[in-house]
Amino acid sequence: QVQLVESGGGVAQAGGSLRLSCSASRTLFMGWYRQAPGKQRESVAGIFTTGTTFYDDDSVKGRFTISRDNAKNTAYLQMNDLKPEDTGVYYCYAVLNSKNYWGDGTQVTVSS
Numbered sequence: 001q002v003q004l005v006e007s008g009g010g011v012a013q014a015g016g017s018l019r020l021s022c023s024a025s026r027t028l029f030m031g032w033y034r035q036a037p038g039k040q041r042e043s044v045a046g047i048f049t050t051g052t053t054f055y056d057d058d059s060v061k062g063r064f065t066i067s068r069d070n071a072k073n074t075a076y077l078q079m080n081d082l083k084p085e086d087t088g089v090y091y092c093y094a095v096l097n098s099k100n101y102w103g104d105g106t107q108v109t110v111s112s
Contacts, residue, residue, distance in 0.1 A: 002028065002101035006092050009106035012082050016110070020077040022092030022103055029095045030068065030075040034108075036088040044090070047075055059085070082110045 008020035022030060031046030034057075043056035045066040055061050063082075068075040079086065087110050092103035 002094050002096050004092050004103040006103040006106045009108045011109045014112050016082050017080045023074045024094050027070050027073050032077050032090050032092055034088045034090045084110050084112045086110050
């Protein structure tokens with residue numbers, strides 16, 4: 001079993017920044033999906049335990065940075081130059097033995 005605790009998020013103005021954190025009960029591959037209003041949940045970024053990263057959403061490249069601190073079993077998603085289209089619920093996830101474990105999600109709202 002894996003427990004995930006998310007923090008961060010909130011409301012920001014366009015061009016602003018927010019940082020999401022996700023703490024896991026062990027060191028695992030971690031990442032974030034987001035779900036915009038009326039849309040399906042989509043992958044944003046992920047980070048392996050080695051620190052290798054990937055970004056699935058082209059719209060966040062150059063603006064979002066995923067990182068991790070293995071000593072704290074915590075991943076971070078630094079979101080800069082936020083846009084209204086970044087609004088949605090962001091879900092942290094971790095993978096153990098090919099099974100995804102999900103956080104409860106945190107709301108990010110970007111006003112124009």
